[in-house]
Amino acid sequence: MNKFSEFKTVIKRFFTDKRFIYGSGSVATIVGFIAIAVLVNVIIGLLSDKFILKADLTENKIFKLSQQTVDVVKEISENVDVILFERTGNEDPKIRELLQRYINLNSNLKLKVYDPDKDPMSAQKYKKLGQTISAGSIVFDNGRNYMVVSPSDLQTYNPVSGAYDNFNAENKLTSAIISLSKRADMKVAFTQGHGEKTIYTAEQLIKDDNIAVEKVSTLTQGFPEEYDMFLVISPQMDFTAEEIEALDAYLKKGKSIQVYLDFKIPSLPRLESYLSDMGIQVQDNVVFESDAKRIAYNTPLCFIPVIKSHPITSAIISNNLNVIVYGNRVVSRLWEEKNSVKVETLLESSDKSIVTDSEGNNVKGPFSLAVVATRFDSENKEAGKLFVMGSSEFLNEQFSTMNKDFILGSINWQIDDTEALNIRPKSLSSSKLEMTRQDIVIWAIASIVFIPVIVLVFGLITWLRRRHL
Amino acid sequence: MTAIFKREFKAYFTSPIGYIYLGIFLFFSGFFFSAINLMYTMTDMSPFFSNLTIILVFMLPLLTMRLFAEERRNKTDQLLLTAPVSVFGIVMGKFLSAAALFGFSLIITFVYPAVMLIYGNPLLSTVLALYCGFFLLGCSLISIGVFVSASTESQITAAIISFVILLFIQLSDWVSSLFNNATVKKIFDWLSVTNRYQEFTDGVLSLSSVMFFISFCAVFIFLTISSIEKRRWS
Incomplete structure (x- = not known):
């Protein structure tokens, strides 16, 4: 009994002890205060994400969606x-x-x-x-x-x-997001059977844009309509007359073709003649650039061409992007609009570019490097688009990163008539100060030495004055 | 509170500590401004402030170490606690005086954007956001220093402990990366003062970050008050 009352007293004393009362109360308030602070922050965080309670203060408003x-x-x-x-x-x-x-x-x-x-x-x-x-x-x-x-x-x-x-x-x-929602059933084919070049990066580029890629031997299968586009990459052998006929029929159904012809390949009379029927002449030469500002990789064969205005190129031009060509033949227009075929230049070399003609004379540019011909039917509706470029190097791994927007832009425009998304990249670099070397030195000395020294001298004076009080 | 604030703020300038702090802070900020903005002739001040955060770790303990520790050593704390001022008033007065001195040192650095205005077009809204963010970051670190100063008796101990804590906060990204558990990591990231400050350097002024810093200060001020109150009854 005695022990029990002793125990009771100890317990009572513990709970009535000032330290316990204050201590437990204090811990509880601290925990409560922190909990409230966390809660307020969580709520504001959620609201802030939901309603964007934020201001974009970047110089170029990089977070503002178009x-x-x-x-x-x-x-x-x-x-x-x-x-x-x-x-x-x-x-x-x-x-x-x-x-x-x-x-x-x-x-x-x-x-x-x-x-x-x-x-x-x-x-x-x-x-x-x-x-x-x-x-x-x-x-x-x-x-x-x-x-x-x-x-x-x-x-x-x-x-x-x-x-x-x-x-x-x-x-x-x-x-x-656009590619994800739109291109569920698009399919393009690379022709085979004429010693065509296989450019793996180009195939991958198209696949990555959610367009199915297959290879079709046009000698045996012709140009099946199930494909939205055929790509002909620098064939070594000519197409047969039947194939050209099938190609023409395919185009007339409103389908698209892209032809890339390297220089140094044997002449392809039937294919070339078909192209000239569409107003496009592929010349047997190669363009050299002499404008140092346009030459890349230190070779005049590799340069940055002039991009002409067209729905394919509009986004590239307005975003100040460039493409790069290498070993490009001249692909000239025979007319602008004739026989219901409209021919437009997409890429052109500069006026300082040079081509050696068959007689060995140097001819000055500009020369057309890539063109697109659009055929219209009797009701003036588009009936087939043919894109021709004077080099397949354009698709090659070394250049395709830079040319990606152009390559996909041309395919999408031909198949789907869509204009490339024109959202400008936003500059991350801030504007520059226009200072001379002298200005920099003066202001550097002022900020590193002058300002801190003034403060310290001021401090020293105060300290000395107080010492002598 | 105002009386305490005035007394403490004046104390910074009657002793060498305020001038030493200002001198060193301005020397380093001048150095970073010259080495980053002037040398690269760029108007973006975010790398400048990012570098300056390291200096805060060393400098802010200087400002906060004496606030309470000195009172305790001189035994003037008993005098202060019996004065007709609430503990909240005392703590706030001291916290605000350190924050004001820190703010004052930042105001002097307004010279830098002014120089940039002469030679270029810095975006003033971004600069202002950076200053706001940096000031809030500084205040949060000061609140930790105030708490540490109230919990220790010697100024040196207060300075060292504050320095270690601030350094730990600076390295919090690294600390959080040590954890494999996503939830623990998330909590660390959420609490990270440097992560929040990052938003300002990216040019986003968000209500949640401002609120975070304010509540961060509030929690530490509250902890300081509790720690002083505790001393009253123990």
Whole structure:
């Protein structure tokens, strides 16, 4: 009994002890205060993501989505997973910020974030031949199809300044969404049976745009209508008369052809004659560029051509992008509009370019390098589009990264009559100060030495004065 | 509160500490401004501020170390606590005085954007956002320093502990990467002051980040108040 009352007293004393009362109360208030702070932040964080309670203060408003993107994203009616592969600790807040703005536009879009190192299975799922999923890759997956945007597409690296100076993510992301929703059944074929060159990168480029790619021997199969386009890549042997007939019939059905002819290949009289019937002449020569500003890789055979205005090139021109050609023959126009065929030049060499003619004389440019002929039927509707370029090197791995927009733009325009998405890349680099060397030195001395010294001298005076008080 | 604020703010300038802080801070900020903006003739101030955050780790403990630790050493804290000022008033007054000095040093650096205005066109809204973000970051770090100063008796201990904590915060990205668990990582990232500051350097002024910094300060001020209150009854 005695022990019990002792125990009771101890317990009572413990609970009535000032320290316990204050202590437990204090811990409770601290925990409560922190909980409230966390809660307020979570709520504001959610609201902020939902209603974008943020101001984009970047110089070029890199997070502001264009009206084109807004329209495209708002139209999505099926569930699309937006999968961002991100290595933990190595996140790019810019991409997150931009993706969040896409997600906010349409509730059908769901953002998922995976670490490709820790979750390799999810990365494996979207791996395509020749295309890896790495940190920074973004995948749009609608359950049937998926589009991968690689991190190198999102920003352009400037080797001169050593920095990423253009933010191109919006263009690439919106293009991927368009490709995902539109190209479910598109199919193109590469002709075979004439010693055509196989350019793996070109095939992959088209596949990556969600267009099916096959190879067709036109000698045995002709030009089946199921394909939206045939690509003829630098054949070594001519087409037969039957094949040319089938090709013509195919074009007349409103289909498309792309022909790339290298210089140094044997002459192809039947194919070339068909091209000239369409107003396009492929000359047996090669263009040299003498304008140092246009020459690339130190060879006058490799240069940056002049891009002519056309629906295929409009986005490239307005985005100040370039393409690059190598060993290009002259592909000239025989007329602009005749026999219901309209011929337009897409790429041209500069007025400083040179071609040696059959008599050994140098002729000065400009020369046309790539043209597109559009045939119209009796009702003035488009009936077939033929694209001819004087070199297949344009598609080659070395140049296709730079020429990608042009290649896909021309295919999409021919098949689908779509104009390439015209969303300008946004400059990441800030404006420059116009200072002379002298200005820099003066201001550097002022900010490093002058300002701190004034403050310290002021401090010293105060200190000395106080010491002698 | 105002009386405490005035007294503390004045104290910075009657002792060498305020001038030493200003001198060193301005020397490094001048150095970064010259080495980054002037040398590369660029108007973007975000790399400048990113570099300056390292200096905060070393400099802010200088400002906060004496706030409470000195009072305790001189035994003036008893005097202060019995004065007709609430503990909240005392803590806020001291916190605001350090924040004001930090703000004052930032105001002096307005010279840099002014120089850039002479020679180019810096985007003032971005510059202002960076200043806001940097000030909020500084205030958060000051609030930690105030708490540490109130919990220790010696100024040196306060400075060292604050320095270690601020350094840990600077390295929080690295710390969070040590964890494999996604939830733990997420919590670390969410709490990371540097992650929040990153938004400002990317040119986004978001309500959630501003709110985060304000509540961060509030939590540490509250902890300081509690720690002083605790001393009253123990």
